[in-house]
Amino acid sequence: MGKTLLQTAGVTRRFGGLNAVDAVDFDLAAGELVAVIGPNGAGKTTFVNLLSGALRPDAGAVLFEGRDISRLPMDARARLGIARSFQIASIFPELSVIENVALAAQAHAGHSFHFWREVADEAPLRRKAQAQLAGLGLSECAERPASQLSHGEKRLLEIAMALVVEPRVLLLDEPMAGLGIAEARRMIDFIAGLKGRFSILLVEHDMEAVFSLADRVFVLASGARVADGPPEAVRTDPRVQLAYLGGEGEDL
Amino acid sequence: MQLLFVEQLLNGVQLGVILFLMAAGLTLTFGIMNLVNLAHGSLFMLGAYLGVTFALVTGSFVAGFVAAGLATFVIGLVLERLVIRHLYARSHLDQVMCTVGLVYVLNEATRMVFGPEPLHAPIPAFLAGSVELIPGAPYPAYRLAMIGAGLAIAGLLYVLIGRTRMGMLIRAGASNRVMTSVLGVNIGAIYAVVFGIGAALAGFAGYIAAPILTVYPGMGDNVLILALVVLVVGGMGSVKGAFVAALLVGVIDTIGRAYLKDLMALVLSPVAANTVAPALASMLIYILMAVILFFRPQGLIPAAGLRRPEAPPEASDHGPSGPGVLARWRVPAIGLLCGAFLLLPLVAGFADQPFWVDMGLRVIIFAIAALSLDLILGQTGLVSFGHALYLGIGAYVVGILADAGVESGFVQWPLAMGLSALLAAALSVVALRTSGTFFIMITLAFAQMMFYGASSLYDYGGDDGMHLAVRSTFGGLVDLYDSRQFYYLALALLVVLAGLNMRLARARFGTVLKGIRINERRMEAAGFPTFRYKLAACVLSAAVCGLAGAMLANAAEFVGPQYMDWTRSAELMIMVVAGGLATPFGAIIGALAYLGIEKYLSDLTIHWRLGFGALLILLVFLGRGGLSALFAPGPAGQPAPVLKGSFRWARPFFRPRA
Ligand SMILES: Nc1ncnc2c1ncn2[C@@H]1O[C@H](COP(=O)(O)OP(=O)(O)O)[C@@H](O)[C@H]1O
Ligand SMILES: [Mg+2]
Numbered sequence: 073m074g075k076t077l078l079q080t081a082g083v084t085r086r087f088g089g090l091n092a093v094d095a096v097d098f099d100l101a102a103g104e105l106v107a108v109i110g111p112n113g114a115g116k117t118t119f120v121n122l123l124s125g126a127l128r129p130d131a132g133a134v135l136f137e138g139r140d141i142s143r144l145p146m147d148a149r150a151r152l153g154i155a156r157s158f159q160i161a162s163i164f165p166e167l168s169v170i171e172n173v174a175l176a177a178q179a180h181a182g183h184s185f186h187f188w189r190e191v192a193d194e195a196p197l198r199r200k201a202q203a204q205l206a207g208l209g210l211s212e213c214a215e216r217p218a219s220q221l222s223h224g225e226k227r228l229l230e231i232a233m234a235l236v237v238e239p240r241v242l243l244l245d246e247p248m249a250g251l252g253i254a255e256a257r258r259m260i261d262f263i264a265g266l267k268g269r270f271s272i273l274l275v276e277h278d279m280e281a282v283f284s285l286a287d288r289v290f291v292l293a294s295g296a297r298v299a300d301g302p303p304e305a306v307r308t309d310p311r312v313q314l315a316y317l318g319g320e321g322e323d324l
Numbered sequence: 325m326q327l328l329f330v331e332q333l334l335n336g337v338q339l340g341v342i343l344f345l346m347a348a349g350l351t352l353t354f355g356i357m358n359l360v361n362l363a364h365g366s367l368f369m370l371g372a373y374l375g376v377t378f379a380l381v382t383g384s385f386v387a388g389f390v391a392a393g394l395a396t397f398v399i400g401l402v403l404e405r406l407v408i409r410h411l412y413a414r415s416h417l418d419q420v421m422c423t424v425g426l427v428y429v430l431n432e433a434t435r436m437v438f439g440p441e442p443l444h445a446p447i448p449a450f451l452a453g454s455v456e457l458i459p460g461a462p463y464p465a466y467r468l469a470m471i472g473a474g475l476a477i478a479g480l481l482y483v484l485i486g487r488t489r490m491g492m493l494i495r496a497g498a499s500n501r502v503m504t505s506v507l508g509v510n511i512g513a514i515y516a517v518v519f520g521i522g523a524a525l526a527g528f529a530g531y532i533a534a535p536i537l538t539v540y541p542g543m544g545d546n547v548l549i550l551a552l553v554v555l556v557v558g559g560m561g562s563v564k565g566a567f568v569a570a571l572l573v574g575v576i577d578t579i580g581r582a583y584l585k586d587l588m589a590l591v592l593s594p595v596a597a598n599t600v601a602p603a604l605a606s607m608l609i610y611i612l613m614a615v616i617l618f619f620r621p622q623g624l625i626p627a628a629g630l631r632r633p634e635a636p637p638e639a640s641d642h643g644p645s646g647p648g649v650l651a652r653w654r655v656p657a658i659g660l661l662c663g664a665f666l667l668l669p670l671v672a673g674f675a676d677q678p679f680w681v682d683m684g685l686r687v688i689i690f691a692i693a694a695l696s697l698d699l700i701l702g703q704t705g706l707v708s709f710g711h712a713l714y715l716g717i718g719a720y721v722v723g724i725l726a727d728a729g730v731e732s733g734f735v736q737w738p739l740a741m742g743l744s745a746l747l748a749a750a751l752s753v754v755a756l757r758t759s760g761t762f763f764i765m766i767t768l769a770f771a772q773m774m775f776y777g778a779s780s781l782y783d784y785g786g787d788d789g790m791h792l793a794v795r796s797t798f799g800g801l802v803d804l805y806d807s808r809q810f811y812y813l814a815l816a817l818l819v820v821l822a823g824l825n826m827r828l829a830r831a832r833f834g835t836v837l838k839g840i841r842i843n844e845r846r847m848e849a850a851g852f853p854t855f856r857y858k859l860a861a862c863v864l865s866a867a868v869c870g871l872a873g874a875m876l877a878n879a880a881e882f883v884g885p886q887y888m889d890w891t892r893s894a895e896l897m898i899m900v901v902a903g904g905l906a907t908p909f910g911a912i913i914g915a916l917a918y919l920g921i922e923k924y925l926s927d928l929t930i931h932w933r934l935g936f937g938a939l940l941i942l943l944v945f946l947g948r949g950g951l952s953a954l955f956a957p958g959p960a961g962q963p964a965p966v967l968k969g970s971f972r973w974a975r976p977f978f979r980p981r982a
Contacts, residue, residue: 124849126845126848126849145848145853146845146848146849147847147848147849147850147851147852147853147854148853150848150849150850150851151851155849156849158845158846158849162843162845162846162849163843163846164839164842164843164846165842166838166842167838167839167842171835175835175836175839175850176850176851178832178835178836179847179850179851179852180851184832184833184835184836184852184857185832185833185860186831186832186833187824187827187828187831187833187834188827188828188831189831189832190827190830190831191830191831191832191835192830194832233846233850237850237851
């Protein structure tokens with residue numbers, strides 16, 4: 073593993089009286105894949121939002137390569153190389169599949185105050201998008217409206233949009249949620265292929281996926297860190313068992 | 325001086341109480357049903373008309389009071405049943421359009437029944453005197469009673485929401501719709517009753533304010549806009565916030581009008597204070613709103629339950645993606661339209677109907693304004709309800725410069741655009757800190773602010789506006805007094821702007837705007853600083869609208885605050901939506917259809933707004949995608965004509981919309 077890329081120090085976020093994320097210390101090294109697990113409502117999505125900049129912390133800090141980025145908005149963090157997917161697949165349904173990816177690429181290809189030249193003529197953007205789609209096996213539907221994709225393909229498309237800009241860190245919030253068995257398999261294989269090339273934070277409920285993919289497992293419950301360590305150690309950790317029994321009682 | 329101050333303070337509280345009664349209904353319907361109801365002012369008006377009429381017939385002020393509440397409650401239930409209920413799941417834009425339609429219908433129906441003359445509402449005998457609250461300072465008993473009645477109703481509302489089962493359900497609904505449905509209560513019934521209660525509150529407010537206001541059709545609209553300011557300042561969906569903000573707005577507005585002049589006279593010359601103070605006083609609360617929103621974009625006391633969901637974007641207003649029923653006629657229709665615009669002056673000449681050219685010019689000018697609004701409304705999805713503001717700015721720049729002897733259009737028109745752009749930059753920096761409904765209301769309030777500001781330009785006609793001294797000159801190149809030359813100049817500008825608009829839509833900038841409209845969060849996550857692009861769109865759009873304003877001033881040879889009236893903004897919005905969003909074709913046929921129908925209906929009957937309002941409501945429910953959707957080309961991906969070489973620039977004009 074390389075040096076620490078993304079880090080939090082006592083990061084906290086409150087909603088009303090509730091500490092959705094409570095003084096969490098976390099780090100992600102270059103090339104590492106960390107799975108964040110925890111019962112529903114544990115604060116996983118909120119944590120991803122804090123890392124990606126969709127939410128500002130109430131206390132604590134988020135650091136990227138040692139630099140405090142707590143106050144940076146989401147778009148600035150994205151340009152630093154922190155890309156994400158949303159728990160509810162977030163795409164541009166009215167655009168074609170390739171336009172979705174090309175638009176994401178455009179965000180990292182200089183400013184967009186161009187008023188005359190057609191985007192469709194910008195070969196570099198299209199080439200990048202095509203390459204990304206090919207890598208995900210989505211080339212066939214490149215010209216179809218994204219709204220016509222299947223649920224699993226929409227999730228792949230979202231990841232394509234995150235990957236096309238060659239991010240440093242990839243934050244994936246439950247990328248397998250709602251997928252069928254075959255589609256989930258395809259997603260796991262794909263993420264396995266990304267391992268080592270990017271630093272990945274994977275929020276996931278599917279334990280099989282977590283333990284087959286993760287270098288390290290980070291457990292959140294009620295907003296707080298319960299455990300953090302290699303998959304085997306976490307699996308047998310009694311505190312984790314307890315957190316899950318208190319939560320949904322998912323089988324570890 | 326101090327006694328007077330107490331009196332003014334009480335007047336402020338009294339205004340505040342009225343505003344609270346209005347804002348309470350608005351904030352409940354927004355918090356619980358997520359509904360933007362611009363017809364709330366019409367309920368205020370109905371309360372005044374029906375209550376006062378009943379009081380005059382029965383001779384009892386109290387009977388009128390009860391009747392005002394009951395009647396507006398029932399009207400509220402009926403409206404909810406017939407129209408409002410179908411809007412809950414619709415976009416805010418649809419809600420705005422439809423409730424504006426209701427405003428047209430209700431105000432015009434009132435005018436038909438009660439006539440256009442104001443109705444006199446007498447102060448009841450038992451409240452006719454005055455009370456010495458502080459020795460030596462008599463205060464009208466009626467105004468005191470207004471405060472009392474208003475506070476009593478507010479108290480009742482507090483008990484209703486805070487202490488009853490019904491109120492508990494309402495609060496449950498306000499913070500979590502799902503919970504209410506889990507509890508097994510009939511949500512539809514709750515919504516209807518909440519809307520009815522809001523309507524009754526507005527009715528009460530209208531009735532008790534009637535003796536100190538003028539009762540006339542449309543009286544509720546100004547109160548509505550003040551209530552929207554209250555809503556935004558207090559925090560949408562929060563009853564407590566509405567109460568605090570209503571008193572704040574009421575007191576500051578009243579005190580400002582009473583004392584600003586004296587205060588400013590301390591630092592300015594009396595003449596300057598006399599000119600500036602009235603304008604500033606009438607703009608004061610809007611400035612207050614801007615300042616508060618800049619620091620607290622959610623308002624003073626945001627409703628606890630409202631969450632910004634991570635949900636995917638709401639249903640699109642942008643029409644069906646399939647081909648329209650008249651798709652085959654698309655090219656002939658566009659050809660016909662172009663031909664008609666090109667040949668109109670000639671035809672008018674042959675037919676000896678010179679005013680056709682003036683009509684055509686008007687259509688072109690409004691098409692340019694609609695085109696500019698479409699950039700933010702249609703392409704970016706920002707529902708701006710104050711766009712007529714820039715029509716006014718453009719017009720005033722021309723008017724004021726002409727008055728000062730600067731007659732050259734080469735100076736006037738660019739200045740009109742520049743000033744509009746500058747103002748848009750300043751206002752949008754505040755407005756864009758908010759989103760959704762807040763944005764609608766803030767743009768509306770800003771336009772209203774400038775409307776009042778312009779109304780107090782007494783040197784330039786104040787309320788009445790002024791005649792344009794002389795039309796812009798263009799160094800002998802174009803003579804605007806020759807209506808054909810003016811027409812063709814405007815047409816040329818329209819063609820150029822529509823062309824630029826189409827290019828822009830397909831360039832990076834337009835793609836970013838489209839992305840923001842479809843899914844702004846995704847754009848941010850992808851790394852676009854969306855604020856910058858939205859700001860740029862607002863500024864560009866304002867500049868073009870300022871140009872339309874400059875032309876309008878010349879065409880009408882008149883400049884006045886009327887150009888900035890909120891109904892003007894609504895008109896522009898209707899044109900864009902009726903024509904079809906995000907296509908220049910839509911803005912042009914929207915302007916044509918709007919002005920055409922207006923002309924046709926108003927020739928038919930003086931009550932044309934009634935029919936027009938009804939059309940508007942129908943448009944929301946039946947007309948997905950507007951007129952241009954009828955002519956929409958086939959689905960994307962259909963082969964487009966390939967243009968090569970030096971004609972490549974024209975490609976966007978030939979390719980079907982994606
Ligand atoms: N925007 C919000 N406003 C209020 N409460 C929120 C908001 N987002 C999340 N929460 C609350 O914070 C807690 C953690 O939520 P979340 O991060 O979505 O959990 P997870 O993703 O682990 O299921 C939950 O109790 C949730 O209700
Ligand atoms: Mg989650």
